[in-house]
Amino acid sequence: MEGITVQELGLAARNHAMPLETLREPITPVGLHYLLIHFDIPHVDASRWELAVGGLVERPLQLGLDDLLSRPARTLAVTLECAGNGRALLSPRSPSQPWLTEAVGTAKWTGTPLGPLLREAGLAPGTAEVVFTGLDRGVQGGVEHLYERSLAVDDALRDEVLLAYAVNGEPLPPQHGYPLRLIVPGWYGMTHVKWLSAITVVGEEFRGWQQEEAYRLRQSDDEVGTPVTRMLPRSLVVPPGIPEFLSRTRFVDAGPCVLEGRAWSGWAPIERVEVNVDGGDTWADAELSDAVSTYAWTGWRFAWDAGPGDHELCCRASDAAGNTQPNDPKWNIGGYCNNAVQRVSVTVS
Ligand SMILES: Nc1nc2c(c(=O)[nH]1)N[C@H]1C(S)=C(S)[C@@H](COP(=O)(O)O)O[C@H]1N2
Numbered sequence: 504m505e506g507i508t509v510q511e512l513g514l515a516a517r518n519h520a521m522p523l524e525t526l527r528e529p530i531t532p533v534g535l536h537y538l539l540i541h542f543d544i545p546h547v548d549a550s551r552w553e554l555a556v557g558g559l560v561e562r563p564l565q566l567g568l569d570d571l572l573s574r575p576a577r578t579l580a581v582t583l584e585c586a587g588n589g590r591a592l593l594s595p596r597s598p599s600q601p602w603l604t605e606a607v608g609t610a611k612w613t614g615t616p617l618g619p620l621l622r623e624a625g626l627a628p629g630t631a632e633v634v635f636t637g638l639d640r641g642v643q644g645g646v647e648h649l650y651e652r653s654l655a656v657d658d659a660l661r662d663e664v665l666l667a668y669a670v671n672g673e674p675l676p677p678q679h680g681y682p683l684r685l686i687v688p689g690w691y692g693m694t695h696v697k698w699l700s701a702i703t704v705v706g707e708e709f710r711g712w713q714q715e716e717a718y719r720l721r722q723s724d725d726e727v728g729t730p731v732t733r734m735l736p737r738s739l740v741v742p743p744g745i746p747e748f749l750s751r752t753r754f755v756d757a758g759p760c761v762l763e764g765r766a767w768s769g770w771a772p773i774e775r776v777e778v779n780v781d782g783g784d785t786w787a788d789a790e791l792s793d794a795v796s797t798y799a800w801t802g803w804r805f806a807w808d809a810g811p812g813d814h815e816l817c818c819r820a821s822d823a824a825g826n827t828q829p830n831d832p833k834w835n836i837g838g839y840c841n842n843a844v845q846r847v848s849v850t851v852s
């Protein structure tokens with residue numbers, strides 16, 4: 504990995520990852536959930552805040568927080584992962600949040616389903632996409648804009664899509680989108696717009712900066728690229744033993760050692776997790792437990808007989824749609840979707 508710049512350090516210090524030992528918890532405590540904020544956390548006075556539902560709808564709506572709280576509520580455990588997870592392990596690296604592998608978390612999000620609200624507003628004929636606008640404004644790629652993302656109407660109408668006002672049973676904290684955020688289970692993090700202020704139905708493809716410039720897989724700047732959507736499979740292991748402070752190398756006692764971790768995919772259920780010790784082609788199956796929910800990670804365990812010496816542990820997940828983690832990263836300019844297998848260095852004595 505080439506040297507991290509002071510600017511990247513600044514981003515990394517604002518936006519933290521989930522410490523990997525937290526993988527032991529099926530539901531990530533809120534303060535340990537990863538965080539990604541492009542601009543500033545907006546200051547919101549909930550008594551004045553309103554959500555505008557408009558555009559190509561028959562009955563535009565203005566909803567206060569109490570209106571949303573009085574609608575039918577649903578709670579879903581959802582695994583969220585930043586599309587840039589793994590970016591710092593790519594070379595060359597585009598200057599952005601330099602994640603290693605732990606930009607992930609699973610929380611219980613409570614909110615009201617989006618579909619019924621859109622149907623109440625009444626989708627006019629000729630609708631193509633739904634645009635979600637956050638309150639946060641900044642400059643990225645030289646362009647000033649509000650944080651905005653869109654979904655195709657069919658994706659926005661899916662049952663599991665929520666307008667969430669609570670996480671793990673508490674009102675959203677400022678950093679996770681107070682007072683309201685979008686939750687789109689299965690999709691990479693950028694989709695889950697925080698600090699929502701408007702939902703606008705449009706008749707053509709939305710071309711905002713975070714949609715058209717960012718979050719596309721491109722090999723060169725002049726390519727249109729393909730949009731980043733659902734999470735590719737990934738598996739992470741709870742680092743065994745104890746760490747060395749700076750290198751994070753692990754020290755483990757020789758003998759039986761139970762490795763445990765979690766795996767997820769936004770495309771289909773996790774079907775298999777395999778563990779590899781010290782490279783080569785030998786992968787052994789881990790034992791899977793039930794997924795925390797249809798939209799959340801699956802636990803796994805593997806009995807490792809730790810022999811003395813230096814080792815490298817790898818784990819890889821496969822989903823029921825036939826996706827498997829690659830051994831080596833697939834490079835793209837934005838540094839998205841690097842779901843190459845995790846590698847953990849362990850010294851056994
Ligand atoms: N309004 C707004 N929504 C946003 C963002 C943002 O910067 N502004 N960041 C997105 C990205 S890139 C990610 S990965 C997730 C992170 O959600 P979390 O911080 O709650 O974990 O929020 C998404 N929603």
Ligand SMILES: [Mo]
Pocket residue numbers: 539584585586587692693
């Ligand atoms: Mo992200």
